[in-house]
Amino acid sequence: MKNNVLELRSLRKKFGALKATDDVSLEVEKGKIHALIGPNGAGKTTLISQIFGNLKPDSGDIFLDGKSITNTSVADRALLGIGRSFQISNVLMDFSVLENAIVAKISHSQETFRFFRPAFSDPSLIEGGFAILKRVGMEQMADRKVSDLAHGERRLLELALALAMEPLLVLLDEPMAGAGPEDTIFMTKVIAGLRGQTTILLIEHDMDVVFQLAERISVLVEGAVIASGTPDEISQNRLVREAYLGSDQ
Amino acid sequence: MVLDLFKKFTTLWIILIVLAFFPIFTSTFDLPFWNDVVMRIMLLGMAAMGLNIVFGFGGMVSFGHAAFMGVGAYCAGISQYYGLDNGWYQLLMSAVSCGILGILIGFLALRTSGIYFIMITLAFAQMLYFFFVSLEEFGGDDGLIMDRSDFIFFDLYEPLRLYYLIFFILATVSIMLMLLIRSRFGVILQAIKSNESRVEAMGLNPLKFKLTGYVISAIICGLSGCLFASWQEFVSPDIMHWTRSGDLMIIIILGGLTYLAGPLVGAIVFLLLEELLPDLLHVLFPPISENWMIIFGPLLIAVVLFGKGGLMGVMGSKLKTAANREKT
Amino acid sequence: MVTHTRKTVSFKLIVLRLLALELTPTTYNIKLNFILVAENMTSTLLLEQIFNGLQAGITLFLIAAGLTLILGIMDFVFLAHGSQVMIGAYAAAAITIATNNFYFGILAAIPITFVCGYLLEWLIIRHLYGRDHMDQVLATFGLILFFNEAIRIGFGPAALFTNFPSSLSGFIEILPDTPYPVYRILIILVGLLCALGIHLFVSRTRVGAMVRAGASNPEMTAALGINVKILFRFIFAAGATFAGLAGMMIGPLTSVEPGMGEPLLILSLVVIIIGGIGSVRGAFIAAILIGLVDTVGRVMLPMLFKTFMSVSTADTAGPALASMSVYILMAVVLVFKPTGLFPPKGA
16 A cells, blocks of 8 residues: 555536536655646646645545545644645735744644733744744744735745645645746755655646656646656656647657 | 833833823812713723724624623623622623623624624624613613612722722733733734634634634623623613624724724723814814714724724834834 | 404414314413404504515615625625615705605705715725725724714704605505505505616616626626726616615605614615625515515514513514514525525626
8 A cells, every 4th residue: 555645536526517626536645746737727726725625525535644634624634734835825914924934833832722921922932933934944034024025935935834834745836936037946946855854746837847846747637637657757648748738848 | 021011012001000090180180070081981992902802903893792792781780680789790790691692693603704794793783782672671772770880899989989990900901911912812813814714724723713702802892881881870772782883993993903002092082082072163163063973984984094003003103113013 | 443354254263273272271361362463463454564564675675786786796895875875865855845845855866866976986985995894894884974973963963854745645445445555655666666677777788787797706897898987986876876765765754864874774784695795686585575574573573472471571572573583584594595595696
């Protein structure tokens, strides 16, 4: 039995007549970086949302590390070990960078209903917060207000928060979206550095990044997985080339 | 720790200290009338601070909180009607009833958001209003006259005893809120206001926190209502009309939504205007001296259009030192 | 006076059959009360209450129609809609009193309300689109305060009493032996006409199509290049006019006073929640429903309560529960259909 952190079985989701997720089955091995690619509108974000819990599938099952999470809430899935970075930066805008990390740390500590001690001056929380920021090299920006951050910096914070709870599975939904070339290189390095430490399911359009990072690639077209394999297998797969990469790859 | 709290919430502390010594000022200059005004400021301010937990810090627009004030007031009135004069007991009853009511209403309402949340809180407020109107036994529409409750150590008919009782409870609530707002719970609540889905993604269930905040705010409003009944020596359903919730919101916005002292500052401004504006208008523009309220409409609109910092925001931007950043 | 028509007698029989004839003292008394109540509840009274309910419902519809579009299309929580009702009522009342002509009062007040709505949108409301609901709630609450106070300044705090003209103060027999005020029938007819007009406009004209598009997908509508600003202004002003019309018509029936709009606003909000935000059809059905529940309930519930409570308790508990019933209805609908009974497609 392979060591799968994530397993999707026959997932289906329809919006009216549109088959957003068409009988998708997928396995993500532990420690690997698994990329999900496909043309726009293929249903990648919809799939991620179902894994994350924002969206309920019409039918099918989702297993995290062997346990069924199909009916678990978003918050509980996060506690079980799923982290997510959103396509559009979803951070706490009114807080500082460090404060964002601290809130994640509070949740991780499971001691949330505390009413008396100040949170942001708690040394253990501050330490934990810095550790989270260090993972993506953001410690210097700790005191900056998120609303003042540049776009690329916000994407980095988004990534940091996805990793904050030391998750079993990290869902990265287009982490490079809108980032400039320098930020992209930096983030690619950070993600590559996570290889082996955690399992990553990555949605990305930038093919260079995908082929740099991914050990396995699944291709989603019109809601269905048309191919799954190593980067080499995928780049040579005729179906994929026709549907997506174009014959000049 | 205390010094830290003082630095963070300077304005609130200053107001509390002024309130503590205010009666000395009024007795020196023989202006006992103003004690009455300030008691009302404290009561309204306390209720507004309670509402602000969910309104300013939690981002929930609840029209139901005047109803909690009303329930607290009726706890006092109805208890006295049946001979239970003990003020402390009435306070306890108010806290417990509003707590239970808060759990029930919050549990149902907090599953929704946006206009639906507003409407559900409004609906519950209306239901409670009509319920109390229908209680013929306790005066219905006309209300119930009562005496000031017996607070055992405090004979509320002695001058200033009621003042200091109210002050004591206000100060306690204020200090509790100072701690709460910076605590893990308070931080999470504000994070939910900032970005609920991110908080969820971090593994926290927003409903639990919003509900807890809602219940705490309900209890505070209830306590305020209970004391209000004693102060007014009268209880009627008018206390819980939905427009009273709107009044609380005005007070909060005037003072500053995201500041702990905001509601209290707003209450001071609101009630001072209520006292002084009619006389001022009488001098300047007699025809409308009765209708000074007309100022509030445009004032509110202006505050909304041009920034919700309120008075505290205006003051805060003028003072540059970090110690005056009262927002966590 | 109790008239024993055939309907009443059969009602009594049904009542007797439904209640098994156990003749213990208390149950006998209760049943006796019930029968007496049933007797008093003649078909005349019931019919009259049903028509009152229809009239109340149609009035609510005129107010709710604008509100549902404003909330559905512009995503704007417009609490001051009740003030539009008040403005209409006062405009008509003032002109009627000044010119001693009711019809002229209404005809002149209609354009006045339209202009008021138009100006309000142009000066204040449009700056608040896209703001979060809290801001809109606070600002429109401020408008309520302003309008109420302004009316007090202009007309005094006491209610204005106007009467309907003698030509409309008669009764007609809607059924044999069932006289009903002409004026209320007129309100129902005018309301139905307006409802028909709105329906035809929304479903048959181009502008109406834009409105429908806006109701189910505001962003798309803007993206299609339709002049959203003017569309919004028009919807707002039209909604204000219908609300004002409602106010004008019910003026003679109730008291025209500051704050008269707020209770109607709350009911209208309940109407649009139940009907489905953005749906005019939903608003119509929900408005009639609520009008009936509220009106008929106010009369029926005390009667029902009198069967097992003292008269005085029943007289307050009845209306109180009737008022609550509207909200309970809303809560029930929200549990089963969170977006209302007839949400616009695509919402």
